[in-house]
Amino acid sequence: MKADEGISVGLMGLGVVGSGVARTLLQKAGALARLVGRPLVLRRVLVRDLHKPRTVEVPRALLTTNPEELLANDDVDVVVELMGGEHPALEYLQRALAAGKHVVTANKEVLAKHGAVLLDQASAKGLHLRFEASVGGGIPIIGPLTRDLLGNEISSIRAIINGTTNYILTRMARDKVDYATALREAQGLGYAEADPTNDVEGIDAAYKLAILATLAFRTRVHATDVYREGITRLEAKDFRYAHELGYQIKLLAIGRQVNGAVQLRVHPAMVPLETSLAKVDGAYNAVEVEGDLAGKVMFHGLGAGALPTTSAVVGDLLEIARLLAANAPVVQRLALDPDSHVCPMDDLVTQYYMRLNVADRSGVLAQIGRILGDLDISIASVIQKDADRRTGTAELVIMTHPGREAAVQEAWRQVARLGVTDRLNTLIRVEAA
Amino acid sequence: MKADEGISVGLMGLGVVGSGVARTLLQKAGALARLVGRPLVLRRVLVRDLHKPRTVEVPRALLTTNPEELLANDDVDVVVELMGGEHPALEYLQRALAAGKHVVTANKEVLAKHGAVLLDQASAKGLHLRFEASVGGGIPIIGPLTRDLLGNEISSIRAIINGTTNYILTRMARDKVDYATALREAQGLGYAEADPTNDVEGIDAAYKLAILATLAFRTRVHATDVYREGITRLEAKDFRYAHELGYQIKLLAIGRQVNGAVQLRVHPAMVPLETSLAKVDGAYNAVEVEGDLAGKVMFHGLGAGALPTTSAVVGDLLEIARLLAANAPVVQRLALDPDSHVCPMDDLVTQYYMRLNVADRSGVLAQIGRILGDLDISIASVIQKDADRRTGTAELVIMTHPGREAAVQEAWRQVARLGVTDRLNTLIRVEAA
Numbered sequence: 051m052k053a054d055e056g057i058s059v060g061l062m063g064l065g066v067v068g069s070g071v072a073r074t075l076l077q078k079a080g081a082l083a084r085l086v087g088r089p090l091v092l093r094r095v096l097v098r099d100l101h102k103p104r105t106v107e108v109p110r111a112l113l114t115t116n117p118e119e120l121l122a123n124d125d126v127d128v129v130v131e132l133m134g135g136e137h138p139a140l141e142y143l144q145r146a147l148a149a150g151k152h153v154v155t156a157n158k159e160v161l162a163k164h165g166a167v168l169l170d171q172a173s174a175k176g177l178h179l180r181f182e183a184s185v186g187g188g189i190p191i192i193g194p195l196t197r198d199l200l201g202n203e204i205s206s207i208r209a210i211i212n213g214t215t216n217y218i219l220t221r222m223a224r225d226k227v228d229y230a231t232a233l234r235e236a237q238g239l240g241y242a243e244a245d246p247t248n249d250v251e252g253i254d255a256a257y258k259l260a261i262l263a264t265l266a267f268r269t270r271v272h273a274t275d276v277y278r279e280g281i282t283r284l285e286a287k288d289f290r291y292a293h294e295l296g297y298q299i300k301l302l303a304i305g306r307q308v309n310g311a312v313q314l315r316v317h318p319a320m321v322p323l324e325t326s327l328a329k330v331d332g333a334y335n336a337v338e339v340e341g342d343l344a345g346k347v348m349f350h351g352l353g354a355g356a357l358p359t360t361s362a363v364v365g366d367l368l369e370i371a372r373l374l375a376a377n378a379p380v381v382q383r384l385a386l387d388p389d390s391h392v393c394p395m396d397d398l399v400t401q402y403y404m405r406l407n408v409a410d411r412s413g414v415l416a417q418i419g420r421i422l423g424d425l426d427i428s429i430a431s432v433i434q435k436d437a438d439r440r441t442g443t444a445e446l447v448i449m450t451h452p453g454r455e456a457a458v459q460e461a462w463r464q465v466a467r468l469g470v471t472d473r474l475n476t477l478i479r480v481e482a483a
Numbered sequence: 484m485k486a487d488e489g490i491s492v493g494l495m496g497l498g499v500v501g502s503g504v505a506r507t508l509l510q511k512a513g514a515l516a517r518l519v520g521r522p523l524v525l526r527r528v529l530v531r532d533l534h535k536p537r538t539v540e541v542p543r544a545l546l547t548t549n550p551e552e553l554l555a556n557d558d559v560d561v562v563v564e565l566m567g568g569e570h571p572a573l574e575y576l577q578r579a580l581a582a583g584k585h586v587v588t589a590n591k592e593v594l595a596k597h598g599a600v601l602l603d604q605a606s607a608k609g610l611h612l613r614f615e616a617s618v619g620g621g622i623p624i625i626g627p628l629t630r631d632l633l634g635n636e637i638s639s640i641r642a643i644i645n646g647t648t649n650y651i652l653t654r655m656a657r658d659k660v661d662y663a664t665a666l667r668e669a670q671g672l673g674y675a676e677a678d679p680t681n682d683v684e685g686i687d688a689a690y691k692l693a694i695l696a697t698l699a700f701r702t703r704v705h706a707t708d709v710y711r712e713g714i715t716r717l718e719a720k721d722f723r724y725a726h727e728l729g730y731q732i733k734l735l736a737i738g739r740q741v742n743g744a745v746q747l748r749v750h751p752a753m754v755p756l757e758t759s760l761a762k763v764d765g766a767y768n769a770v771e772v773e774g775d776l777a778g779k780v781m782f783h784g785l786g787a788g789a790l791p792t793t794s795a796v797v798g799d800l801l802e803i804a805r806l807l808a809a810n811a812p813v814v815q816r817l818a819l820d821p822d823s824h825v826c827p828m829d830d831l832v833t834q835y836y837m838r839l840n841v842a843d844r845s846g847v848l849a850q851i852g853r854i855l856g857d858l859d860i861s862i863a864s865v866i867q868k869d870a871d872r873r874t875g876t877a878e879l880v881i882m883t884h885p886g887r888e889a890a891v892q893e894a895w896r897q898v899a900r901l902g903v904t905d906r907l908n909t910l911i912r913v914e915a916a
């Protein structure tokens with residue numbers, strides 16, 4: 051940093067979020083300089099194509115396709131990485147840190163897979179590595195978890211952190227639209243990508259949960275530690291039955307301390323209708339954190355989009371710039387607990403909603419009941435829906451009392467082998483209020 | 484700070500929150516020391532009565548009734564003020580800063596009346612002055628406003644920040660209880676004090692709004708700059724009519740940028756039933772912040788109580804301790820905008836709900852309509868309720884289109900002078916979604 055020149059930013063990526071950040075640095079330059087005490091200067095912008103038409107007016111001279119012009123540039127103090135994807139973003143971040151540059155990134159994939167390594171590298175070099183934008187868009191959540199709530203023992207995190215799936219589920223629940231239609235709509239609105247796998251299979255949510263859980267539980271969590279199930283198998287009738295039973299279906303990311311281990315899972319869940327999480331609609335995100343002191347605190351807002359994510363990036367950038375301007379040392383925030391570990395999904399104990407089509411004849415329910423009973427899963431209620439005379443099948447909706455995941459999965463397999471089921475439809479875990 | 488002895492805390496006040504903080508410092512000493520890198524030591528506790536029986540086991544030798552044992556004690560690094568009230572807390576805080584001690588306080592009254600002076604004093608001496616606990620109990624809001632959302636131009640804050648009144652209003656709305664009964668209940672539960680004035684007249688909420696508005700709008704706001712109206716005049720039927728019209732009644736604290744000035748007000752408001760604010764129930768608090776980048780972000784949680792407030796105090800204390808342990812300089816966060824000012828309540832433009840009892844005869848509504856029309860207040864709907872044949876009066880509920888506060892107040896006075904009104908009951912401002 052050259053004091054008279056302000057703090058220099060090298061921006062990687064000029065997509066929707068990169069454009070928002072560039073526009074903010076250029077258009078709000080005066081206000082940002084007053085907050086920092088010296089200018090925040092956009093020094094270089096890495097793009098893939100110099101000639102692509104852009105909505106943001108970045109001086110052509112700042113654009114480059116050569117990463118060296120940021121990474122090997124002594125004039126760049128902070129690298130802001132908004133390219134997304136694992137490679138080459140990971141390598142660029144590692145090289146930026148190796149070159150003594152502070153880093154702001156929104157890259158949840160890189161953080162969920164390589165966050166611990168990057169944090170160690172930043173720490174060893176005395177550099178800032180900030181990533182508020184990686185989870186929850188414009189909702190401050192990394193900051194509160196690592197600072198304001200730091201005195202708490204966090205017992206659980208429950209979050210709706212993928213706007214695409216929440217939009218689809220909201221449409222299915224509220225407007226009785228089927229999955230394929232809701233997905234097409236989300237694609238039309240730009241909420242879902244042409245290949246929606248990352249969102250609808252819960253991959254994006256699992257990345258974000260891995261980041262939150264690392265901070266909240268001080269556990270080294272890798273993306274693959276998160277149990278994951280997407281929303282593609284949900285049907286319109288599941289939403290109808292859920293409502294009848296007093297629930298909303300949401301794709302939840304759940305992290306919970308259970309007997310000294312951390313349970314981590316992303317899957318559709320039945321959430322009681324009267325809870326705040328059930329009321330998070332459309333493209334909104336929400337993160338509920340429960341601590342021993344604070345109790346339940348909920349953070350709610352726009353979880354994606356150019357401007358909300360820009361808010362998070364610029365917040366991190368301002369914080370780093372103010373600390374640099376004050377010559378403050380980097381205070382490392384994350385002390386991992388070496389004893390903490392992730393517990394296997396098999397050990398989960400919760401309630402389940404099961405929907406299955408069975409032969410509509412006597413004795414079938416007794417057979418299913420016996421399988422569940424033998425596996426210590428007790429039934430809270432059974433409702434028979436839609437008997438179909440033509441096919442001779444009936445639809446059963448079973449709500450269980452809390453049972454063990456391993457037992458429920460085994461029961462599901464045994465029921466399939468009974469030869470009385472036409473289709474095993476949906477198995478949805480139920481969250482208490 | 485003596486490095487080998489850790490960071491020393493002088494605690495002022497051992498009421499419910501003070502006890503929570505003392506207990507946390509004593510019981511979580513190991514975990515807190517790991518977070519800071521050195522111990523956080525409770526050095527001295529100022530109490531009024533040494534011999535009072537207490538729920539928290541603080542070693543007797545730490546207790547003192549003499550403030551000098553904290554203020555003039557070189558061994559105290561950080562003073563945590565949890566006494567409440569304006570005096571002598573203000574003088575103690577000033578003396579603590581003058582003596583070079585960092586300060587954590589939950590004292591919203593002192594901050595709302597003298598915050599600017601204290602912040603200047605802390606800044607001049609290079610000291611930390613933190614007050615997350617002064618607003619919203621365990622909800623992180625000061626931190627997010629001053630750090631994570633700093634890149635935003637904040638256009639509005641709307642908050643439910645007094646748990647006592649929100650409990651009372653929730654009981655009145657949901658369970659049709661009248662004001663006096665709900666207040667007695669709140670007192671029985673310990674939510675309301677024997678003299679409830681501070682809560683029910685909106686004084687507490689106005690203090691908190693003054694603090695939030697200073698940070699969000701970078702305007703020097705004094706408690707007396709906030710327009711304030713309490714909840715004591717609301718009647719059960721207002722809640723019934725509000726519901727019929729699609730609203731919930733909440734005591735809102737509103738800060739808004741309007742044409743370069745800041746509008747600040749605390750009063751009962753009609754909030755559309757489907758909004759998040761309408762759903763904040765019981766003793767919960769919520770703060771909704773709208774920024775140009777982040778959009779609407781909502782923070783929700785327990786706004787009072789020993790443990791939630793302890794969460795905020797300990798969060799501030801940990802942050803200060805980590806910075807002290809790293810020998811980091813104090814980075815001042817608040818740069819006030821000297822041009823920003825508070826605008827007069829008369830200039831408010833909003834919708835109004837009016838309930839009044841009038842003589843049940845022809846021509847009366849026309850007279851009222853003429854007064855409103857002459858003052859440029861147009862009527863959105865009129866509903867006649869509960870005609871009372873015995874007294875010959877009828878109850879009118881009028882919803883206006885947006886009108887100017889000064890005009891509405893003048894209309895209210897003119898209607899009173901008409902001689903057709905038995906009673907002017909309630910005038911409630913309406914908030915848009």
